[in-house]
Amino acid sequence: MPEYKQFPLSDTAEGLTEADILAWRVQVGDTVTVNQIVVEIETAKAAVELPIPWAGVITELHVEPGQTVEVGTAILTMDVDPGGTAAPAPAAAAPAEAAEEEMKPLVGYGSKAVATKRRARKGSAVAAAAPAAPVATPAPAAAAAPAAPLRGGYVPLAKPPVRKLAKDLGIDLHSLTGTADGGVISRADVERAANGSAPAVPLAATPAAGYDPATRERRVPIKGxxxxxxxxxxxxxxxxxxxxxxxxxxxxxxxxxxxxxxxxxxxxxxxxxxxxxxxxxxxxxxxxxxxxxxxxxxxxxxxxxxxxxxxxxxxxxxxxxxxxxxxxxxxxxxxxxxxxxxxxxxxxxxxxxxxxxxxxxxxxxxxxxxxxxxxxxxxxxxxxxxxxxxxxxxxxxxxxxxxxxxxxxxxxxxxxxxxxxxxxxxxxxxxxxxxxxxxxxxxxxx
The missing domain is CATH 3.30.559.10 (Chloramphenicol acetyltransferase-like domain)
Known part of the structure; x- marks a missing residue:
């Protein structure tokens, strides 16, 4: 029989209460190993990569990049016994005790799963007691979490592997025009830039997130x-x-x-x-x-x-x-x-x-x-x-x-x-x- 466990957001420093989800390193259906990095978050202190304490198959991602999540909230569900015959669909109806089970402490991450009901907050993920619908594998336009720095209000959109490739090749993502759906920067865009054939994009030509042309003002949430x-x-x-x-x-x-x-x-x-x-x-x-x-x-x-x-x-x-x-x-x-x-x-x-x-x-x-x-x-x-x-x-x-x-x-x-x-x-x-x-x-x- 499948055995489902929920992975809660842990306190990565002293007294943190929430964090922002920057980018997922896994997708639904991926097989993961113990201590594999599954998500990148931003706390009030820094950007942190979180490892998973179990091996198995990812069945649900409960939050999307950009959301603010309270410590103790379940952010993913996985099947730690993938040899079972049940499909991933029952993950949302996993026994309540799975959400309440203590997560074994990781090195550097000493908190335990908190199985308490939390008041929903605007712009934040709900508590594990009310898991979100499964997050399907996103289309390219939504796949990239804005994990890159702001420069002139412009956030280049690219998946984490593409960001790593750009870093390894010394390519500034701010200088590229994304050719994938939604303006997402692809691996091919980075490789063309490395070969000197990628067109640059003026920063002013790209609308900034939160910008209102009517008022000519840009609003950015205060967080992190x-x-x-x-x-x-x-x-x-x-x-x-x-x-x-x-x-x-x-x-x-x-x-x-x-x-x-x-x-x-x-x-x-x-x-x-x-x-x-x-x-x-x-x-x-x-x-x-x-x-x-x-x-x-x-x-x-x-x-x-x-x-x-x-x-x-x-x-x-x-x-x-x-x-x-x-x-x-x-x-x-x-x-x-x-x-x-x-x-x-x-x-x-x-x-x-x-x-x-x-x-x-x-x-x-x-x-x-x-x-x-x-x-x-x-x-x-x-x-x-x-x-x-x-x-x-x-x-x-x-x-x-x-x-x-x-x-x-x-x-x-x-x-x-x-x-x-x-x-x-x-x-x-x-x-x-x-x-x-x-x-x-x-x-x-x-």
Whole structure:
């Protein structure tokens, strides 16, 4: 006899309550193996691929790409005993106990199936107690989930295998015109682009999702990473009393050291950026001002001092702002920090940052200089007490030994929680970071 099990959306991080279905990696009738990736979702933290804990045959997909699903909702049904004789049709009428059975925890996915009735929400999938009609294999026009980033309001439509092919061949999907039904980009379109024969599509020529020509406005639902970032920033701005201080420094010696190190054998193949120097300076300066690395615990009415630095790096991605962490950054050398930064930013921009990689930070750096910006007043990440903004490095007239010379100059700004950090501690920390960047040789005194 067939044995049907329902796969619920699990909590992929701490306390998440919902996620958006980006793309299915399987279709009805597919045979899957244990731990095979079946769906890509976007949580409030990042895009995540979910594996299935059983082997069998997919009999139903309960939700469609683009829907928001609450944790615990059944998203697919499968037959784990495909040797049975029953057709997939009875899947919708599977015994209720199948929906209530606990899903065995996967590595990295510790939640269990939640078999409770949930109030239906606009734009969300209903609970497992009321499974949707089977989702048939979609036509090409509906097959592609908008998992690609927005650019100018245009979302290129393509199936996940086609997206992977485009990535492997270095083809930007935004530059292609889809020739399949509904403007979907096909494998042939990507291959033609790789051979230099695919026509480009102007972004303005493609109507953006949510655009109303009558009002000339485009409305985009607030969800995923953007929704989580907004909530966190509002909470921080209205909870922690922010103070921001600014410092302008001559970093010519740092830039000269960078050029020497880049030519050295030890740093061969290492992408050494000014941000790596800033990360090292923060870790060293935190030793002399431990308040910077502490946090206010409102519930316990305690200040918690951290003996480690989990350094967050604010990264702009197509899905919004994310802040992955370099664990134990204070134990890493300049070269190790440079390598960690390269891996961290590449992973973030490709949308592969895991939810766990963005938890439990102690201090954050935001590099506004990469956008040509001099400075700003950054908002502290919840769970931390300070954040440093690193500005652009510019050739600037600067007085050196009584003479005006052109020097490499950078601005820093430090926002800190005045409940934890007094003005003295904040000023001393910022001055230490500035001194380390202005003259890296100062590091030997730390």
């Amino acid at each position: 990473v953007r929704k989580a970032t907004a909530a966190a920033m509002v909470q921080s701005a209205y909870t922690a009393p922010h103070v921001t201080e600014f410092l302008t420094i001559d970093v010519t010696p740092m830039m000269e050291l960078r050029e020497r190190l880049k030519k050295s054998r030890e740093f061969a193949g290492t992408k050494l950026t000014p941000l790596a120097f800033a990360a090292k300076a923060v870790c060293l300066a935190a030793r002399r001002t431990p308040d910077i690395n502490a946090v206010w615990d409102e519930a316990a009415q305690e200040i918690v001092y951290k003996e480690y630095v989990h350094l967050g790096i604010a990264a702009a991605t197509p899905r919004g702002l994310v802040v992955p962490k370099i664990r134990d950054a204070d134990t890493k050398s300049l070269k190790d920090l440079a390598g960690a930064l390269t891996e961290l930013t590449d992973t973030a921009r490709e949308g592969r940052t895991t939810p766990a990689a963005m938890l439990n930070g102690t201090f954050t750096i935001t590099n506004v200089g990469v956008f040509g910006v001099d400075t700003g007043t950054p908002i502290i990440n919840p769970g931390e007490s300070a954040i440093l903004a690193v500005g652009a490095i510019r050739d600037t007239p600067w007085v050196v030994d009584g003479q005006v010379r052109v020097r490499k100059v950078m601005q820093l700004s430090l926002s800190f929680d005045h409940r934890v950090i007094d003005g003295q501690q904040g000023s001393e920390f910022l001055a230490d970071v500035g001194a380390l960047l202005a003259d890296p040789a100062v590091a030997i005194s730390y």
